[in-house]
Amino acid sequence: MEFTARMIAQALNGTVEGDPEISVNTFAKIEEGHKGAISFLANPKYEHYIYTTDSSIVLVGLDFKPAGSVKATMVRVNDPYQALARLLAMYEQAKPAKKGIHPTAVIEGSARVGSDIYVGAYAVISENVAIGDGCSLYPHVYIGDNVKIGSNCTLYAGVKIYKECIIGNNCIVHAGAVIGADGFGFAPVDGKDYIKIQQIGNVILEDDVEIGANTCIDRATMGSTIVQRGVKLDNLVQIGHNVVIGENTVMAAQSGIAGSTKVGRNCMMGGQVGIAGHATIADGCKIGAQAGISGSIREENSAVLGSPAIDGRMYIRSFKYFVKLPDMNKKLDDLIKTVDSLKNK
Numbered sequence: 001m002e003f004t005a006r007m008i009a010q011a012l013n014g015t016v017e018g019d020p021e022i023s024v025n026t027f028a029k030i031e032e033g034h035k036g037a038i039s040f041l042a043n044p045k046y047e048h049y050i051y052t053t054d055s056s057i058v059l060v061g062l063d064f065k066p067a068g069s070v071k072a073t074m075v076r077v078n079d080p081y082q083a084l085a086r087l088l089a090m091y092e093q094a095k096p097a098k099k100g101i102h103p104t105a106v107i108e109g110s111a112r113v114g115s116d117i118y119v120g121a122y123a124v125i126s127e128n129v130a131i132g133d134g135c136s137l138y139p140h141v142y143i144g145d146n147v148k149i150g151s152n153c154t155l156y157a158g159v160k161i162y163k164e165c166i167i168g169n170n171c172i173v174h175a176g177a178v179i180g181a182d183g184f185g186f187a188p189v190d191g192k193d194y195i196k197i198q199q200i201g202n203v204i205l206e207d208d209v210e211i212g213a214n215t216c217i218d219r220a221t222m223g224s225t226i227v228q229r230g231v232k233l234d235n236l237v238q239i240g241h242n243v244v245i246g247e248n249t250v251m252a253a254q255s256g257i258a259g260s261t262k263v264g265r266n267c268m269m270g271g272q273v274g275i276a277g278h279a280t281i282a283d284g285c286k287i288g289a290q291a292g293i294s295g296s297i298r299e300e301n302s303a304v305l306g307s308p309a310i311d312g313r314m315y316i317r318s319f320k321y322f323v324k325l326p327d328m329n330k331k332l333d334d335l336i337k338t339v340d341s342l343k344n345k
Contacts, residue, residue, distance in 0.1 A: 001025060001094055005057050005073045008038070011090065012083045014059075018073030024056050027088070033058075033072070042081040059083050098136060114151065132169065144180070150207070162219060168207035174235070176214040179203050183218040183225075183241025183259060197221060199241060206230075212237060212253070221259075234271075246283065264300070274307075288312065 006020040028037035030046055033055030040059040041050050050058055051068045058072045059080040077083040098118040107113065107125045114133035121139040125131070129143050132151035137143070141155045144162045150169035155161070159173045162180030173179065185197035201220025205227045211217070212235035217225060220242045227239070230248040238256040239245070245257075246265035255269050258277035267281060270289030275281065279293060284301040287293065292307030305315040321328075 001091075003038075005075055008057065008087065009075050012059075012075065012077050012086060014075045014077040014083065016073065016075055018070075020073075022056050022073050027084075027091070028055055030055060030058060038087070039072075040080040040084045042079075042084075059087075102139075120157070126163075138175075156213075162203075164202040165219070166202065166204045168205055168209065168229070170208045171205050172210040173205075174211060174213040174215075177211050178216045179205070179211070180219045181216060183221055185221055185241065185259075201225065201242070203227070206247075209233075215239075218243075218259075228265075240277065252289070286312075288315075 002023040002025045004021050004023045005016045005018065009016045024036055024038040026037050028034055028039050030039040030041055030049040030053050033039050033053035035054055035056055037055045038057040038059070039053060039055040041047060041064065050066065050070055050072070053072055055072050058074055060074050060076055061080055062076050062078060064076070099116065101107070101119040102121040102123070104121045105119045105123045107119070108127045110127050111125045111129040113125065113131045114135065116134050117131065118136040119125070120137060120141065123137045123139060123141040125143045126145045128146045131149045132153070134152040135149060136154045138155065138157040140158045142160045143149070144165070146164050147161050149167040150171070152169060153167055153171045155173045156175040158176045160178045161167065165180040180203045182199040185199060186194035187197055189195055199219050199221050201223045203217050203219050203225045205211070206229040208230045209227050210232045212233050214235055215233050215237040217227065217239040218241045219225060223242060225239065225242055226244045228245060228247045231245050232250045234251060234253040236254045237251055240257055240259035242260045243257050243263070245263045246267065248265055249263055249267040251269040251273070252271040254271055255273040257263065257275045260277055261275055261279045261281070263281045264283035264285065266283055267285045267287070269287045270291070272290045273287050273293070275293040276295065280296040280298065281293070282298055282300040282302065285297050286303040287309065288305035290307060291305055291309040294308050297304065303312040304310060305312045
């Protein structure tokens with residue numbers, strides 16, 4: 001499958017500088033470019049590669065001014081990174097989709113599945129499940145009783161959706177993710193034993209949610225754990241029972257949110273962020289990698305770093321002193337010795 005620079009520019013509302021008829025059939029990083037590939041330049045740190053890349057086409061911003069000769073054909077667009085995302089989506093959609101139901105799949109008689117779907121080998125669709133049109137369930141997917149899944153969802157190999165959970169439209173759940181396992185609830189008895197608190201709620205994923213591989217989202221004790229529209233969770237993320245994650249929030253790998261915490265809309269979290277239970281995180285907050293959040297962040301659009309997390313600017317200023325602590329300690333020791341010597345005299 002090949003696309004010319006002219007076709008790409010038309011699809012992206014861009015303009016061509018160079019040969020409009022040059023064609024590409026694959027993608028490559030700009031530093032690894034080769035003939036027949038399209039690359040992009042969004043980060044100025046990579047600009048030097050555009051003068052040496054062998055890619056046939058490079059997506060660049062409208063304001064990019066080359067400092068030297070560029071042999072590749074350039075397609076100018078508003079945002080090269082967004083344009084790349086759109087092209088990759090077009091490329092993926094052009095591939096033939098898997099269809100049909102594998103003979104080893106188990107679909108209970110009370111289940112209702114839509115049209116134009118794919119169900120892979122050894123997938124299990126349990127009692128009273130409802131699945132919308134255009135969904136793809138890859139091998140070894142398990143769908144528990146009474147689960148509802150909207151249209152155009154993709155569940156990759158080994159995904160497990162426990163009973164009663166609800167998945168919206170256009171959701172993607174990557175391999176090994178578990179949606180709706182029991183929340184971590186145990187009541188201590190006599191200081192040595194525990195009684196399990198039954199988790200009778202469910203998980204709701206709203207429309208356009210993407211869940212990374214091996215991520216776990218626990219069902220609510222009562223009510224619902226809710227992942228709202230447009231949320232993107234990376235691999236190996238843990239979401240506790242009764243958590244609510246606001247629209248369009250993104251979380252990087254190995255982050256965890258303890259039970260009953262409410263996260264606002266449009267938040268961004270780096271890798272290995274930990275948030276304690278029953279906290280409230282305001283809309284638009286940015287939480288740096290490995291930050292530990294022990295309580296609520298109530299000011300919208302806050303940026304925090306560190307563990308325990310503090311204001312990002314304060315953390316950076318404080319860190320300058322932290323790295324100087326060994327020298328400061330030595331100077332303090334020398335000062336104490338000097339004072340003691342003066343006292344002795």
